[in-house]
Amino acid sequence: MTLREDFREILRLVRPGARVLDVGCGEGELLELLTREKRVDGQGLEISQAGVAACLAKGLAVVQGDGDRDLDYFPTQSFDYAVLSKTLQQMREPAHVLAELLRIADQAVVSLPNFGHWRMRWALVTTGRMPETRALPDPWWSTPNIHLCTLRDFTELCRELDLRIDACSALSNGKPARPIDPEHPLENWRSETALFLLSRRNAAPRAPAPVDLFGEAAPGPAEAPKRRRTSKA
Amino acid sequence: MTEAAASAAPDIHGGTMRFPAAKALRLDSGARLAPLEIAYNTYGRLNADRSNAVLVCHALTGDQHLASVHPTTGKPGWWSRMVGPGKPLDPERHFIICSNVIGGCMGSTGPASIDPKTGQPYGLSFPVITIADMVRAQAMLVEALGVETLFAVIGGSMGGMQVLQWAADYPEKLFSAICIAGAPRHSAQNIAFHEVGRQAIMADPDWRGGGYERAGVRPEKGLAVARMAAHITYLSEAALQRKFGRELQRDGLSWGFDADFQVESYLRHQGASFVDRFDANSYLYITRAMDYFDLAAKHGGALTEAFAKARRVRFCVLSFSSDWLYPTAESREVVRALNAAGCRASFAEIESDKGHDAFLLDEPQLDATLRGFLGAQAQARGLA
Numbered sequence: 227m228t229l230r231e232d233f234r235e236i237l238r239l240v241r242p243g244a245r246v247l248d249v250g251c252g253e254g255e256l257l258e259l260l261t262r263e264k265r266v267d268g269q270g271l272e273i274s275q276a277g278v279a280a281c282l283a284k285g286l287a288v289v290q291g292d293g294d295r296d297l298d299y300f301p302t303q304s305f306d307y308a309v310l311s312k313t314l315q316q317m318r319e320p321a322h323v324l325a326e327l328l329r330i331a332d333q334a335v336v337s338l339p340n341f342g343h344w345r346m347r348w349a350l351v352t353t354g355r356m357p358e359t360r361a362l363p364d365p366w367w368s369t370p371n372i373h374l375c376t377l378r379d380f381t382e383l384c385r386e387l388d389l390r391i392d393a394c395s396a397l398s399n400g401k402p403a404r405p406i407d408p409e410h411p412l413e414n415w416r417s418e419t420a421l422f423l424l425s426r427r428n429a430a431p432r433a434p435a436p437v438d439l440f441g442e443a444a445p446g447p448a449e450a451p452k453r454r455r456t457s458k459a
Numbered sequence: 460m461t462e463a464a465a466s467a468a469p470d471i472h473g474g475t476m477r478f479p480a481a482k483a484l485r486l487d488s489g490a491r492l493a494p495l496e497i498a499y500n501t502y503g504r505l506n507a508d509r510s511n512a513v514l515v516c517h518a519l520t521g522d523q524h525l526a527s528v529h530p531t532t533g534k535p536g537w538w539s540r541m542v543g544p545g546k547p548l549d550p551e552r553h554f555i556i557c558s559n560v561i562g563g564c565m566g567s568t569g570p571a572s573i574d575p576k577t578g579q580p581y582g583l584s585f586p587v588i589t590i591a592d593m594v595r596a597q598a599m600l601v602e603a604l605g606v607e608t609l610f611a612v613i614g615g616s617m618g619g620m621q622v623l624q625w626a627a628d629y630p631e632k633l634f635s636a637i638c639i640a641g642a643p644r645h646s647a648q649n650i651a652f653h654e655v656g657r658q659a660i661m662a663d664p665d666w667r668g669g670g671y672e673r674a675g676v677r678p679e680k681g682l683a684v685a686r687m688a689a690h691i692t693y694l695s696e697a698a699l700q701r702k703f704g705r706e707l708q709r710d711g712l713s714w715g716f717d718a719d720f721q722v723e724s725y726l727r728h729q730g731a732s733f734v735d736r737f738d739a740n741s742y743l744y745i746t747r748a749m750d751y752f753d754l755a756a757k758h759g760g761a762l763t764e765a766f767a768k769a770r771r772v773r774f775c776v777l778s779f780s781s782d783w784l785y786p787t788a789e790s791r792e793v794v795r796a797l798n799a800a801g802c803r804a805s806f807a808e809i810e811s812d813k814g815h816d817a818f819l820l821d822e823p824q825l826d827a828t829l830r831g832f833l834g835a836q837a838q839a840r841g842l843a
Contacts, residue, residue: 269803278807282828285835287773289794289806299795 231397232311232337233259235421239335240264244306247271247331249293249323250313254281261286269305271296294318297326305331312419314338315371325387328426333392337421342376342414360399361418377414384424393423470550471527473500475566476600480575484561484568484596487751490586494575497600498566499523499558502542503550505606510634511842512606513548514597515557516614516621519689519745520737522565525557531736537819540826547829552842553610558600560593560621562745564738567596571672571738583669588744590617590752594624598632608632610840611833615639615818616785617745620752623765623793627754630769635836637775637829639818640782642789643762643796644753649784652692653746656685660739669740682739683730690729695781695814755796762796769797773839774804775832777818777825784815805832 229237233256240246242264248257251270254277260266270288272278281288289296293310294317308331310323315338317323327334339361340346349357356366364370375383384391395403396417406413408420476497478484483493500523505512515525515538526542528535542548548555559567562585570585577584601609612633614622619641626636642649660666663681667674691699703722718724758764774797778790787808797804809824811817818825837843 267803275808275810279824279828282775282805282807283831285831285838287803287805289798289804290808291791291794291806296795299798301799301801304801 229259230255231400231403232419232421235337235395235397235403236260236309236311236335237263239423240266240307243267245269245304247300247305247308249297249308249310249327250316251281251286251288252277254284254286254288256309256311257281257286257288258284293323297323297330300326300330302329303332307331307333307335309335311335311337312339315373315375317373320373320375321383321387324383324389324424328387328389328424332425332429334389334424335421336424337397337419338380339371339374339419340377340414340417341374342378343418344415345418347415377408377417377420378411380420380422381408384422388427389424390427390429391422392425395421397421470503471500473498473523473527475499476603478599478603482599484592484599486586486592487589488587492561492568492586492592494568495561495596495599496566496568496572497558497561497596498563499556499600500525500527501557501604502526502548502555503553505554505604506842508841509606510608510610510840511552511554512601512604512609513553513555514601514609514612514625515542515548515555516593516597516612516618516625517557517560518614518616518618519749520686520733520742521618522563523557523559524565525555529736532732540821541829547826547833548613552837554606556601556604556606558597560745561596562588562593562741562748564741569738570669570740570744580672582672582740585740585744587751588748590620590624590748591628591757593748594621594628597621597625598629601632608634610842611635611637611836613637613639613829614641616641616815617749619785620749620754623754624752626769626772626774627758627765630766630772633769633772634840635773635775635832636769637777637832638790638793639777639825640779640785640790640815641776641793642752642785643755643765643793645750646789650750652689652784653750655688657743657746659684659688660743663739666739669743671739677734678739679734682734682737682742683727685739685742686733686737687726687730690726692784693814693816695783695812697781697812698814701812762792763799766797766800766802770801770803772802773836774802775828776804776806777828778806778808779811779813779815779817779822780808781812782815782817 244266246266246268248270251272257268273292278290308327314320345359346357394408396406397419478495480493483491484495521537524536526536526539559565561567562569570581574581612622612625619638622636622638660681663678665676666678706721708724713719754765755762776790776794778787794806813820
């Protein structure tokens with residue numbers, strides 16, 4: 227079975243036996259994988275009935291609900307990881323969702339398509355139309371991706387929300403994940419999809435550090451805790 | 460009928476558990492019920508580890524005849540479609556217990572039972588009971604059957620309320636809990652419909668202030684009307700429309716008050732057949748118990764607190780999209796409280812146009828969901 231590239235990265239990243247909340251878990255492929263390979267205690271949140279039914283049939287714990295609204299009801303720091311796989315850009319309030327993920331969990335694993343990728347820019351400049359690429363194949367009028375952003379947009383939002391980027395890697399069709407500095411301007415051109423490991427800036431770095439998994443650590447200076455909703459996404 | 464069913468399937472057992480007067484049932488009202496009798500059926504066998512017991516909690520007018528022929532109506536048990544070899548609840552794998560709630564009229568102590576003080580049926584001197592009282596009695600039964608922990612407790616409608624009450628009162632005895640089409644409390648609308656039913660019964664001259672048994676009569680008309688009104692609430696508008704529309708019983712209108720419309724005839728039949736198998740006073744007591752149900756109220760108004768000790772219980776909460784009696788929003792409230800309490804919970808709203816009664820009907824997605832959930836729990840429990 228070929229694994230989705232981001233799933234492979236998440237699988238590498240998650241500690242065995244951890245409590246994992248998968249927001250927008252679909253039919254539970256990732257949770258099933260994590261349960262099988264890492265014996266995680268998994269919980270899914272999924273909006274579609276078909277997805278929920280598939281999860282339940284697989285014996286996964288899943289709540290039918292809306293990531294935009296229902297995260298508010300999960301208790302603070304009740305999970306080790308919250309996973310949001312290629313879904314943030316489909317949320318009505320991405321900033322709120324991001325802040326909630328890191329209220330609920332110690333760390334968030336968030337993957338998202340980079341709208342700053344050169345293919346996007348090239349398509350926009352040359353055709354003057356909304357890009358349709360392999361990472362974002364839908365036409366503008368039917369895309370579920372209503373809040374697209376570039377790497378630079380995202381790292382700036384993390385800063386605004388007082389989130390620390392513990393690690394980041396670029397994913398690209400079929401190629402092995404590549405550890406990157408998401409704030410490097412070049413990466414905003416060449417990374418098609420990025421996967422972030424985030425934590426609260428005021429939280430202590432976790433052990434084992436993600437150094438060995440991503441090849442680099444991005445320690446941030448501890449700052450006073452601050453959480454607020456930002457209207458700019 | 461029961462004997463025939465029992466001989467065909469030797470693992471079906473029915474009986475009445477009698478608790479001596481010394482083991483009285485303590486009631487929420489402060490009263491004590493003794494001697495206590497609980498009528499129950501079991502399906503399958505308790506395994507050596509005593510880890511495969513499933514308690515099924517019945518709804519308002521259900522009984523212990525979960526999957527065996529009903530002695531009065533001769534019809535299959537009310538959840539036969541869910542219980543049996545190869546079905547989600549499988550007597551070959553589970554030891555399934557279903558008991559008649561206290562206050563009921565199928566053998567458990569209720570208003571038609573003999574009051575030891577008077578030697579007459581209790582009638583209205585039977586104490587008012589609650590969902591928690593029903594659950595306390597079930598806990599006594601389960602213990603008497605030699606079961607320490609239940610692999611699952613499962614129920615729909617009032618049965619779902621009992622499931623939630625189990626989680627609040629006996630979380631240490633539960634491995635998993637399945638609440639179908641339930642609610643954490645009775646709403647004003649729920650209470651209102653019940654009040655219509657009770658008033659219909661009490662308006663029947665044959666009710667005799669609850670003392671009809673002594674007079675040798677039965678308030679059949681009142682009970683039938685109560686059932687008719689309630690039955691409408693169990694169906695969705697779409698289901699009623701699809702089933703009956705404006706279809707007539709015969710050609711043309713009667714220009715009178717006969718049952719011209721098929722839906723009228725259907726409801727009359729529902730009412731008339733109900734009185735053969737149900738006791739009017741039981742109907743009053745059980746509807747009252749449901750009306751009094753408010754799980755949060757007992758925990759300082761916070762539903763989350765009710766589940767604070769149930770973190771190890773694995774929950775599955777299910778609702779039906781067209782259920783307007785116990786709508787999805789009620790189940791969602793339960794799920795949010797479970798999440799907030801840190802419980803492991805699954806929740807799905809099953810798409811159905813059959814209304815509240817969908818949990819009793821052919822809903823393949825309900826079967827698939829229960830099968831998936833119970834299968835996963837069995838694996839976690841080491842049963843699979």
